Amino acid sequence: MNQNLILLIVASFILTSCKTSYSQKKTQAGMVSETENSSTNLTLAAVERFNAAFNRHDVEAVMNAMTEDCIFENTNPQPDGTRLLGTDAVRAYWGKFFAANPDAIFETEEIFATGDRCVVRWIYRKTKEGKPWHLRGVDIFKVRNGKVAEKLAYVKG
Numbered sequence: 001m002n003q004n005l006i007l008l009i010v011a012s013f014i015l016t017s018c019k020t021s022y023s024q025k026k027t028q029a030g031m032v033s034e035t036e037n038s039s040t041n042l043t044l045a046a047v048e049r050f051n052a053a054f055n056r057h058d059v060e061a062v063m064n065a066m067t068e069d070c071i072f073e074n075t076n077p078q079p080d081g082t083r084l085l086g087t088d089a090v091r092a093y094w095g096k097f098f099a100a101n102p103d104a105i106f107e108t109e110e111i112f113a114t115g116d117r118c119v120v121r122w123i124y125r126k127t128k129e130g131k132p133w134h135l136r137g138v139d140i141f142k143v144r145n146g147k148v149a150e151k152l153a154y155v156k157g
Contacts, residue, residue, distance in 0.1 A: 043113045043143040047120065050141075050148045055105050057098040063091050067149045075137065075155045101126050109136075116143050 046065065053061030072090045074081045084090050098104070104126040111120045118141040125134045137155035141148055 039115050040113050042146055043116055043118050043141070044111065046143045046146050046148060047111065047113070047118045047141050050151075051106065051108065051120070054094075057102070057104075059091060059094045059098065062094055063087055065148055066090065066151075067144055067147045070148060071150045071152075073152045075153045081153065103127050117141065118143065 050062065050065040053065055066087065068087055069085070070087060070090055072084045072093065074084070074093070076082065084093055104124065107123045107125065109121040109123060111118065113119070120139045120141070121136075122139065123134050123136050125132070127133065135155055135157075137153060140150075140152045140154070142150035
């Protein structure tokens with residue numbers, strides 16, 4: 001994996017963890033505004049709604065959870081993946097993906113958010129060549145007006 005990509009992923013985790021930890025401390029001290037808490041809660045709800053629709057393989061529900069001008073960066077081809085822009089391109093991708101991977105499911109290992117950003121650490125499971133198979137990775141989301149505006153996917157290995 002590209003050294004710069006590894007650094008980007010590590011930096012994203014550190015920055016998000018620090019922001020979340022700081023926000024939690026501020027909340028405990030009564031210093032976080034209701035707006036900041038509300039924004040984070042809306043972001044988590046939007047991503048969880050997206051992930052639930054995804055695991056049902058419901059293309060329309062997935063697209064209803066995304067903005068019209070959504071951005072999705074896939075993990076393939078290596079090293080940088082494919083960047084898809086807008087609902088037409090993203091809808092077409094999900095339709096093909098679900099058809100090619102009928103038993104695919106993403107299990108959330110960890111999820112955290114601050115403001116309009118969310119990080120999900122996941123395990124992707126499916127059957128490949130008749131055997132159970134999995135891959136681990138991270139998605140970085142940006143949420144706008146209660147919908148996923150950006151989903152950037154990264155994988156291990």
